[in-house]
Amino acid sequence: MGIALVIGGIWGVNFTYQSIARENIITPADASIPETPVRGPFTLMAQADVIRKHTLTTTGGKTFAEMPRQIAKLDEGGQPVLDAQGKPVMVANTARDIWITATTLTTALNLGILTYVLLGVVILFGLSLISIGVISNVVSRRFYK
Numbered sequence: 001m002g003i004a005l006v007i008g009g010i011w012g013v014n015f016t017y018q019s020i021a022r023e024n025i026i027t028p029a030d031a032s033i034p035e036t037p038v039r040g041p042f043t044l045m046a047q048a049d050v051i052r053k054h055t056l057t058t059t060g061g062k063t064f065a066e067m068p069r070q071i072a073k074l075d076e077g078g079q080p081v082l083d084a085q086g087k088p089v090m091v092a093n094t095a096r097d098i099w100i101t102a103t104t105l106t107t108a109l110n111l112g113i114l115t116y117v118l119l120g121v122v123i124l125f126g127l128s129l130i131s132i133g134v135i136s137n138v139v140s141r142r143f144y145k
Contacts, residue, residue, distance in 0.1 A: 002129030003130060005125055005126025006127060006130070009120075009122040009126060012122070016112060017039060020112055024037075030050060030053075031049070033046040041116040041117070045110075048110055055098055059099065060095075062095075067096050070092060072090060073089040
C-alpha cells in the first residue's frame with residue numbers, strides 16, 4: 001500500500017506540474033517572486049497574491065461584496081444621467097465583473113497549491129507505511145524465528 005501511495009503521489013505531482021506549466025504563466029515584475037514561470041506552490045501563491053493586489057487597485061480597494069450591483073450612469077462630463085423623474089439612470093457595475101474573473105483565477109491557483117500539499121501528505125503517508133512494513137518485517141524475523 002505504501003509503494004502505491006508513493007507512486008500515486010509522485011504521478012500526481014508530475015501531473016499537476018505539467019498541467020500548470022502548459023499554461024505558460026509568468027509572474028509579473030511586482031509579484032513577490034517576480035518574472036518567474038509559475039510551476040510550484042510558491043509561484044502559484046505569488047501569482048494569486050498579485051492578481052488580488054491588481055484587482056484591489058483596479059476597484060479602488062473594494063472587494064466584490066463591497067461594491068453595489070448597480071451604479072449611476074455618467075455622461076461625458078462625469079455627471080449622473082437622470083431619467084424623466086429626475087432619478088439617476090442605473091447601470092450594471094462592471095467593476096464587479098473584474099472580481100468574478102479574479103476570483104476564478106485565484107481559486108484555480110489556490111487549488112494547485114492545495115493539490116501540492118495533499119500530494120505531499122500522500123507521499124509522506126506512503127513512506128511511513130513502507131517504513132512500518134520494513135520495521136515490522138525485521139522485528140518479526142528477529143523475534144519470531
